[in-house]
Amino acid sequence: MTTAPVAAREQELLDTVPTGLLIGGQWQDGAAGTFPVRDPATGEVLARIADASPEDGIRALDAAVAAQEEWAATPPRRRSDILRRAFDLLQERKEEFALLMTLEMGKPLAEARGEVAYGGEFLRWFSEEAVRISGRYGLTPEGTGRMIVSQRPVGPCYFITPWNFPLAMATRKIAPALAAGCTVVVKPAELTPLTTLLFAQLLIDAGLPAGVVNVVTTTHSGALSEPIIADPRLRKLSFTGSTPVGQKLIAQAAQGVLRVSMELGGNAPFVVFDDADLDKAVDGAMLAKFRNIGQACTAANRFIVHASVAEEFAARLTDRVSAMNVGRGTDDDVQIGPLIDDRAVAKADELVTDAVSRGARVRTGARALDGAGSFYAPTVIDRVAAGSDILREEIFGPVLAIATFDDEDEAVRLANDTEYGLVSYVFTEDLARGHRMIDRLETGMMGLNVGVVSNAAAPFGGVKQSGVGREGGLEGIHEFLETKYTLLPVG
Numbered sequence: 338m339t340t341a342p343v344a345a346r347e348q349e350l351l352d353t354v355p356t357g358l359l360i361g362g363q364w365q366d367g368a369a370g371t372f373p374v375r376d377p378a379t380g381e382v383l384a385r386i387a388d389a390s391p392e393d394g395i396r397a398l399d400a401a402v403a404a405q406e407e408w409a410a411t412p413p414r415r416r417s418d419i420l421r422r423a424f425d426l427l428q429e430r431k432e433e434f435a436l437l438m439t440l441e442m443g444k445p446l447a448e449a450r451g452e453v454a455y456g457g458e459f460l461r462w463f464s465e466e467a468v469r470i471s472g473r474y475g476l477t478p479e480g481t482g483r484m485i486v487s488q489r490p491v492g493p494c495y496f497i498t499p500w501n502f503p504l505a506m507a508t509r510k511i512a513p514a515l516a517a518g519c520t521v522v523v524k525p526a527e528l529t530p531l532t533t534l535l536f537a538q539l540l541i542d543a544g545l546p547a548g549v550v551n552v553v554t555t556t557h558s559g560a561l562s563e564p565i566i567a568d569p570r571l572r573k574l575s576f577t578g579s580t581p582v583g584q585k586l587i588a589q590a591a592q593g594v595l596r597v598s599m600e601l602g603g604n605a606p607f608v609v610f611d612d613a614d615l616d617k618a619v620d621g622a623m624l625a626k627f628r629n630i631g632q633a634c635t636a637a638n639r640f641i642v643h644a645s646v647a648e649e650f651a652a653r654l655t656d657r658v659s660a661m662n663v664g665r666g667t668d669d670d671v672q673i674g675p676l677i678d679d680r681a682v683a684k685a686d687e688l689v690t691d692a693v694s695r696g697a698r699v700r701t702g703a704r705a706l707d708g709a710g711s712f713y714a715p716t717v718i719d720r721v722a723a724g725s726d727i728l729r730e731e732i733f734g735p736v737l738a739i740a741t742f743d744d745e746d747e748a749v750r751l752a753n754d755t756e757y758g759l760v761s762y763v764f765t766e767d768l769a770r771g772h773r774m775i776d777r778l779e780t781g782m783m784g785l786n787v788g789v790v791s792n793a794a795a796p797f798g799g800v801k802q803s804g805v806g807r808e809g810g811l812e813g814i815h816e817f818l819e820t821k822y823t824l825l826p827v828g
């Protein structure tokens with residue numbers, strides 16, 4: 338593993354990243370001073386950026402409120418053109434964004450490039466949706482009234498984003514809000530705020546008017562967010578992060594009956610039937626488990642495999658996983674970067690230790706790696722016993738845990754045995770069985786013989802404690818539109 342200092346090329350990029358708060362079109366200092374952002378592969382400080390106080394947060398909301406009326410009145414074509422320009426600029430600057438994400442979050446550079454492509458698509462998709470907002474018009478059944486149903490922007494929004502997809506979690510919220518005519522305040526995760534700051538500068542470069550997007554970076558997330566959420570001028574809260582924080586925010590939002598969208602935790606089952614194509618299942622498993630170093634809400638958390646194919650599936654995966662290269666995401670041929678911090682390493686280790694103490698077998702890995710940075714060896718364990726913590730909790734690390742089942746009903750029962758319901762993966766060559774699983778698995782999304790489902794054109798979101806609302810697709814823009822009905826007499 339390398340602990341090379343931040344290279345000159347990296348420093349050059351870091352020097353271009355704004356370090357202030359963006360409020361009303363001006364980069365400003367934070368009233369709470371500054372805080373460091375670190376490279377999780379080395380522990381080195383990459384930059385120091387503004388630390389916003391709760392008062393700064395309210396000033397950001399003031400700016401969003403002040404810009405709301407004019408932005409809502411801006412012709413849809415113009416809003417669309419700005420989003421399209423932002424998409425084009427992102428393509429020009431994709432290498433900068435990819436490297437910055439690798440530096441602050443740790444994912445391998447190839448995956449960071451993939452996130453730029455994925456995150457950018459929300460800008461393009463919603464630039465196209467901005468000009469397709471429409472309503473309906475009709476007579477009442479009695480023929481005495483004319484009904485107009487129109488769509489209006491919800492109003493100023495507050496976004497809280499997580500650290501694991503620093504660009505995509507921002508564009509997935511900001512693009513539909515701007516398309517709908519809403520202004521926003523964004524609070525990125527304190528561990529990975531640099532990408533959002535660079536993206537905010539890109540939006541300015543794309544011609545976005547002052548105050549439409551405001552960014553507050555802070556180490557006081559709770560204290561800053563509470564007064565914003567309590568402010569009656571705020572019309573929408575959209576959060577992506579863990580379920581416990583989401584529950585807290587929903588309770589705060591309830592006071593003002595505030596509209597919320599919640600993209601929360603997951604505990605995805607990955608079900609492999611005895612009729613599955615094992616080549617496809619192994620390829621799908623590698624993607625569903627190890628993308629983003631296992632730190633995705635959509636990461637396969639529980640591999641539920643038919644007993645008759647479990648040994649072969651585990652053996653093939655063990656070969657692939659034990660050959661993975663671990664290191665800093667900037668290094669060539671690295672597939673597994675660092676976890677976000679030492680707490681994440683300790684959590685992965687605790688879950689593996691618990692599973693092993695209940696009888697699981699270690700096929701490869703199962704240990705933290707020594708040296709600088711927060712690294713955990715890519716791991717496969719099988720024969721995981723019912724009741725193990727690893728089957729209930731989000732692992733958020735490169736640990737693949739396999740349990741077995743004997744028949745379809747048992748597979749369904751095990752897959753649904755969780756309070757989460759974000760995504761499931763099913764591998765079967767039996768079409769009728771695939772359709773039955775679509776009906777029976779309690780998740781907002783499903784990958785049938787594929788290991789990644791996200792796409793800007795698709796409605797992303799979960800059921801049960803994985804959240805409320807959808808991001809992306811036709812559904813994504815409706816999260817930022819209010820339906821208004823007007824009645825007028827005929828004649």
Ligand code: NAD
Pocket residue numbers: 497498499500501502506524525526527558559560562577578579580582583585599600601602603633634635731759799803804
């Ligand atoms: P987190 O809940 O700890 O933090 C998310 C964001 O909330 C961060 O910006 C953080 O600063 C902020 N925050 C924390 N406490 C807060 C408070 N009291 N008030 C206001 N804001 C607060 O989650 P995380 O560790 O950053 O991200 C990982 C989690 O996010 C996982 O559970 C993962 O499944 C989930 N996630 C979900 C999706 C999805 O689309 N469903 C996508 C990515 C990540």
